[in-house]
Amino acid sequence: MIGIFQEYWHAFLWSDGYRLSGVAMTLWLLAASIAFGFCLAVPMSVARVSEKLYIRGPVWFYTYVFRGTPLYIQLLICYTGIYSLQVVRDNVLLDAFFREGINCTILAFALNTCAYTTEIFAGAIRSIPYGEIEAARAYGMSEWRLYRHIIIPSALRRALPYYSNEVILMLHSTTIAFTATVPDILKVARDVNSATYASFSAFGIAAILYACIAFALVWGFRRCELRWLAFLKPMGH
Template identity: 45%
Template sequence: MEILIESLPRFIGATWLTLQITALSVFIGFCMALPLSVLRVSRSPLLSWPVYAFTFYFRGTPLLVQIFLIYYGSGQFVAQLEAVGLWYFFQNPWFCAVLALTLNTAAYSTEIFRGGIQGVPFGEIEAARACGMSGALLYRRIILPRALRVVWPAYTNEVIFLLQASSLVSIITVMDITGVAGEIATRSFAFYEVYLFAAALYIVIVYGVLWVFRRIESRLNTHLQAEAL
């Protein structure tokens, strides 16, 4: 207990860093996935195939490999990255961690949203078209809101998986919960106590995120609850 009490400030900072990396990756990945999912269901191969290639790669390779390629692999292109002013970012492990997690969750979320878009009943789309909606207006008012309600539980699971997978960023010296736990355990040899405490922190965060996303799901389905009453 003395080790855990002494290390509590470091664990608090690591918890904040874990939440920061996860939240930023989820937000940017969500903003990327929505337009990519629309392109993914396009009938034009010029629009759909590049997105398919993106999701094919990031869903088919381990996240750890993606992190290594972005962090260590970028070191082979220092001159090129310096020429365009990007080496400052790629030499920062925090930036590489966020970039890898963002691209990974964007790929998975794109396929989740694609399934939701394709699952929107055709009758609702035809009814919207009969009211004069088309193009971006149709997607904004009918298709995307309906698709989000359908896929929200699956998307919630994706966010949870990403939160848990964020522990891999400790491999590139990012001091998240797992990174701090590994350093403390290595110095104190209290592996069981330290990693059990880290696991407890992840459990608290995971169920906190679940509570937030269930509240959002409840708001998305408010009209269904009203109809049931």
């Protein structure tokens, strides 16, 4: 394993010009999909808990579809299905976007994680004690200020342990990016395996790299939980 790692370490860890390394590409896929998914999930979670059916209904349908179908199928639809449509190929912007595998991959990942994150945040909103909301209304806060200063910040904090699991699962899900010819860690490992036939070494290195990233994410989220969820700890006597 050591010999193969020394020979192919640059493909796993080192970028070559404009070509990102396997680790850098995996981190970019994770960061981009999580960022887009998070930004979409915050307003959608508010809509998900709305009392009005015509507001929460479409969000429920979206989360139901994307949580009920495999991410691999969603990636194939974005990568090959949408581009097969004539209306997409005839549009210059859409053609340029869906021609690139990385764009399709980030789109599929972002829509998928957004669906799960929306339900996580919506559940956190529902778990906020009603007394906090009543206290804010007693101060004369409008609905906009109530959500901006009380509900959303409190919900994001309470959702942190569950959201950390979604981020780790999203990291594991990036392993299917090779389907769209994206050179992530697993794609590099497959190339190394094809060149050397050392399957245990090639995929063992990939497993170690994924584990290191996952442990770093877990450590970071635990630090955030200690800081931002301290108010939920029982008071000492």
